[in-house]
Each structure stands twice: as C-alpha cells, then as structure tokens.
Amino acid sequence: MALLEVRDLSVVFSRKGQSPFSAVDGVSFSVQPGQTVGLVGESGCGKSVTSLAIMGLLPRRSARVGGSVAFEGTELFSLSDKEMRDRRGKDLGMVFQDPLSSLNPVVPIGLQVTEVLERHRGMARKQARAEATELLNKVGIPDPTRRLSEYPHQLSGGMRQRALIAIALACRPRLLIADEPTTALDVTIQAQILSLLKELVAGTETALIMITHDLGVVAGLCDEVNVLYGGRIVERAERHELFAAPRHPYTHGLLDSIPRLDAARGEKLSPIRGSVADNIPWDGGCAFAPRCPNALRTCVEVTPELEWHEGRLLRCHNPVQPAALGVGSKEAR
Amino acid sequence: MASKLMQRRRDRIDELAAGADEGVSLAKDAMRRMARNPVAITGASIIAVFAVLAVLSPVLAPKDPFIRYNELTDRLRPDAIPGPMPGFLLGSDQNGYDFFSRLLVGAQQTLIVGVMATLIGVSIGIVLGGLAGAIGGWVDTLLMRFTDIMLSFPSLLLAISIAALFARTSQWTVIIAVAMVAVPIFARLLRGSMLAQRHSDHVLAATALGVHRRTIVFRHMLPNALGPVIVQATLTLATAIIDAAALSFLGLGDPDPVRAEWGLMLANAQDYLEVKPELAFYPAIAIIVVALGFTLLGESLREALDPKTRR
Numbered sequence: 001m002a003l004l005e006v007r008d009l010s011v012v013f014s015r016k017g018q019s020p021f022s023a024v025d026g027v028s029f030s031v032q033p034g035q036t037v038g039l040v041g042e043s044g045c046g047k048s049v050t051s052l053a054i055m056g057l058l059p060r061r062s063a064r065v066g067g068s069v070a071f072e073g074t075e076l077f078s079l080s081d082k083e084m085r086d087r088r089g090k091d092l093g094m095v096f097q098d099p100l101s102s103l104n105p106v107v108p109i110g111l112q113v114t115e116v117l118e119r120h121r122g123m124a125r126k127q128a129r130a131e132a133t134e135l136l137n138k139v140g141i142p143d144p145t146r147r148l149s150e151y152p153h154q155l156s157g158g159m160r161q162r163a164l165i166a167i168a169l170a171c172r173p174r175l176l177i178a179d180e181p182t183t184a185l186d187v188t189i190q191a192q193i194l195s196l197l198k199e200l201v202a203g204t205e206t207a208l209i210m211i212t213h214d215l216g217v218v219a220g221l222c223d224e225v226n227v228l229y230g231g232r233i234v235e236r237a238e239r240h241e242l243f244a245a246p247r248h249p250y251t252h253g254l255l256d257s258i259p260r261l262d263a264a265r266g267e268k269l270s271p272i273r274g275s276v277a278d279n280i281p282w283d284g285g286c287a288f289a290p291r292c293p294n295a296l297r298t299c300v301e302v303t304p305e306l307e308w309h310e311g312r313l314l315r316c317h318n319p320v321q322p323a324a325l326g327v328g329s330k331e332a333r
Numbered sequence: 334m335a336s337k338l339m340q341r342r343r344d345r346i347d348e349l350a351a352g353a354d355e356g357v358s359l360a361k362d363a364m365r366r367m368a369r370n371p372v373a374i375t376g377a378s379i380i381a382v383f384a385v386l387a388v389l390s391p392v393l394a395p396k397d398p399f400i401r402y403n404e405l406t407d408r409l410r411p412d413a414i415p416g417p418m419p420g421f422l423l424g425s426d427q428n429g430y431d432f433f434s435r436l437l438v439g440a441q442q443t444l445i446v447g448v449m450a451t452l453i454g455v456s457i458g459i460v461l462g463g464l465a466g467a468i469g470g471w472v473d474t475l476l477m478r479f480t481d482i483m484l485s486f487p488s489l490l491l492a493i494s495i496a497a498l499f500a501r502t503s504q505w506t507v508i509i510a511v512a513m514v515a516v517p518i519f520a521r522l523l524r525g526s527m528l529a530q531r532h533s534d535h536v537l538a539a540t541a542l543g544v545h546r547r548t549i550v551f552r553h554m555l556p557n558a559l560g561p562v563i564v565q566a567t568l569t570l571a572t573a574i575i576d577a578a579a580l581s582f583l584g585l586g587d588p589d590p591v592r593a594e595w596g597l598m599l600a601n602a603q604d605y606l607e608v609k610p611e612l613a614f615y616p617a618i619a620i621i622v623v624a625l626g627f628t629l630l631g632e633s634l635r636e637a638l639d640p641k642t643r644r
Contacts, residue, residue, distance in 0.1 A: 055541055088543035096541075101534035106556045115552075116542050167542065 002030040008067035023049045025231040036208040038222035046231040090120040093173035097180040099160035103152035110148030135166040158189035230287035237312035247319040363637040376629030387444040394434035401429040414609040435593040442594040447574040453512035458519020466527020467550045480517035496585040526558035567631030571624040
C-alpha cells in the first residue's frame, strides 16, 4: 500500500465578488514509503497549494478542496480538526521556504524544538531538551546546547533551515513535505541542505515530497518527478527518463532554459515564451498551447488528457520526439 | 612588522567575532538602542525623577500638606495670598496649606491615577483585542463594532459621560473613566497585530507541526503582537495623566478639596488667578512635564522596537 495516495485533488479559491479561481485541478500521485517524489513547476502552477492541501492548512473559508488524500489508507479530509492536528508534525512533517519567517522571532530555538516533542511524544521538558540537543546535532548545527537558547535572528540562514528541518523531523514523521526548502538560501548552503535532506531520509522509511522550481534539486534528489503546469500534472516520469528525454514541451522548455557551463560563448539563453496566465483555461484546449512551440490546431480545440505514453504519464497532443532533442547527449545528465 | 600588523588584524577580528556572538533578544536589543538615544534618556530621567518624588513625597515634603498653618491663614486676605516665606518654600495656597508640600504629594496622586488607569485600560484592551484576534468570526465583528462605537466619541466627552454614571465621584471614578477611554484603543491595536500574526509564516509553520491552538495563540501570536501595545501604553500614560487632570478640573474627581491632586489644584486656583497665578502655573507645568516625559519615552520605545529603523 502506498504511504500517501492523492486522488483527483482540486483546490478552488473563491471570494465574494470574485470569480472562483482554480489553483489545482485533478492532481493524482502516490508516494511509497522511503520514496522521494518531486513536484516541479514555475511560480503559480499549484505546487505549494497542493502541499498545503495535503497538510490541511488551506483556509477553510476561501478554499474549496476536492478529491481525496489517503495517508496509510486513512482519508485525511474526513478527519476532524483535532485528529488532523494530532497527525500534523507527528505523521506529516513540513519544511517551509523561508526559514527566518517560519521561526517565531521571540521564542528561543530550543523551545520551538521541544514544543513539538512535548506535544507529540509526551516528553518532559528536560528530556525534550536533551532530545533537542541531539536533533540539532544530527542536522549539523555546531554547539547545539548554546544554540538552543538563541533566537532565530542570531542564526545564519543555513542554520535556521537546519533548525527547521530538525523541528520537522523531531517526531520522525513518515512523510516529509519540503516546500522549496532551498529557495531562500545561497547556492553553497543549498547544496548542504539538500545533501542533509537526502542523508536524513536515506535508509529510513521516511518519504519525501520535494516541491521546487529548481530542476537541479530534482535531478539530485527525486526518484519520481511530477511536472505541474496550470494546476495539472503534465508529465510524470522516473528521474533519469525525464532528464534524458523530456517529452512534454513544457518540461523540455524548462530543461532547455537552464544556463549551462558548456554553452558556446555568446550563445543566448532559451526561455519559454510568455508567462503563466492567472487563471489558466484548461477547458477547450491545452493551457500551455499559447506558449508552446509544438502547438497544433487540436491543441487549442481539445483538452489533452494525462495518458500513458512509453512508460510515462504525459498530457500532450504533440510531444517532443526524443530525436528532436538535437545534440542528444546534451540533455542527458 | 608584517606579523605585527597581522596580529593586530587577527585581534580585531576576534574582537568583532566575540561581540557578534553575544546573545541579544528583541527586548535586549531595544533596551540597548534606547540607552543610546538622548530622547529616551531625557524621557526616562523625567519619569525617574517624577517616580522618586511620588514615592518619597510624604518624606520629602517639608510641611504636612494636609494641615492649615496659622502662619499662613493669618495672612490670607481676599486680595492677597502669602508668597514664599521662611519654612514655606512657595508660600500658601488659597486655603492656608503649604503649597510646595501639596505639589510634591500631588505627584503621588497623579502617578497612582495615571498608572492604574493605564493598567486597567491595557488589561481589558488586551483581553478584548486578544479574543477578537485569536477567535475571529462573529466574536471579532461584535467586539470591533463595539470599539468602533467607543472610538466614535471624543475621548474627553466619553470620559465625562462614564464619570457622570457614578452616583458619588471619587478618585476611582477618574481612574475608571480614563481607563475605559483607553480600552478600545488597545483592543483595536492588539487585534490588528494579532491578525497580522495569524497570517505569518511562523504561525503557519507551528500549525503544520500540530501545535495546540492555545499554544499558538499564547506562545506564537501574543508575544509577537504585544510590541505596539507596550509602546501605546507608555504614550497612554501621558494622556491618562492629562485626562485625569481634566476630569478633576471639571469637578468629576474626588470632591474632597483637601486632597492634593494637580488637576484639582488647577481647578481650585481658577478664582485666584489674579491674586496668585503661581497656584495654577506650577501644577500645570508639572502635568505638562510629566506627560512630556512619558511621551518622549513612548516615542523612543516605538522607534527602538520598529524593525524599519534598525541599523
């Protein structure tokens, strides 16, 4: 049985006096124990909303969530508020994007770690403090005893993110959702944090959902990759297959737009034309069609379905042919 | 030569590193910045002097402020009130009490009224604003419409109306009236910053960890939302003192003319402005200086706590 089974997840934001806005539409995927799954896409494609919906953190009043999310066979959406609170932090952990704003500025780091331990593992203050020291040590924070009594602003960015990871992993959740955990950090720290995450989930049953816009992160970490566009999955493949031969024009464009070291001098970057529209119309055509170099007539008339296509899921009428990748090996990493 | 330079450089780096490592919480940082700010020091000094005088006034007063002295009453004429004379630093007031001693004791009264009124106002305001911000929904709507109504009255008019509700006026009438005027201000202020906290990342992160709602409100929202309230409380101390004096002046305070209170002294001096203007002048100056002290401190506290002015 899959650890997490997301079926047909949809999120519609509606506000009085505004037309409803569909942020996520029919997203399905599953996560096996110990597996790392990537959700990739540009800003506004519904990655974060998907993760918040799984955690049950979307505002009840303005967000309508549909579909089902089953965690070890338990339907999360049917749980009461209290039952859901008991699971958050214990079964489902989450690491957020901005480590500074995700930590309470007026509470020392130590208390923010022990808080979870006391809440979910019923530890006494003293025992929790010892465990917190252990946790900070595990995520590579030097001198953890001193750091426990310090405030978030006294830690460096990388250390803050380490602390957040320590908090998220404090109760050994079976699923960890990392929502762009490296975006707010500089490159050298990014690499450290990624290898830390990799190390922490490797060899354990903890599954990881990695949400990112950075394909480099995905390449190094994920077993399976879901590419999102306009609130729907447009391509899903095993990591190596996806990078070796991206079939959806959007995925292809994403990979193509990465600057490369071996590019010839003066060679221009190749961006994807246009930008994500606010409310993407999937009805009556492909949402990516206006930006797609491969667009056909059918693309603006018939909505493509997510279908099996040579061992991967693909939502496209006119996928990129592997041969059309040009200098074949260039794309393979 | 070169090694000497290197050594000096190394020392300097060590020094910087040691300095940077010191633990500073938000409060400590604010205190440190306040200590460097001359405005804050001025305000704090005024308040310190005022507080010392208020506490020690019964000891410091050269004469008993509640006894009429024959030396003074003998010389009271409808057209003349004795000025400074040996033993009586500022002479007599209109009733034959020692004016200087009464001014000193007045500090105590003023401090009690100002602090009590502000404390009560802050406490009730925090409860109401905290409830509105933490629970939201109809509780929020109800409480905020209530504060809207309270705020729509001019503050002094509201204070007078509240004071007028009491059958017998006393010192507490003034305190409660002034406190009630402050309540909606604090309630609204705290509610606003609680709402801002509610949508902050660290509250979302705490929610994602399954932390109890109670803990989220008291540990993650309230302490972060209190900053503006503390600043406002300091500023309110100033207005509370002025409002209390105004209420006494209008005769809504303690009716006992023996009580030494600056607002009351000011009110009673009205009829003797031509005979001895100092009777009104000194209490008025005292009120102004104390209010200024609290305002200076409050403003510099606001500055010290404001992340935008951080260097």
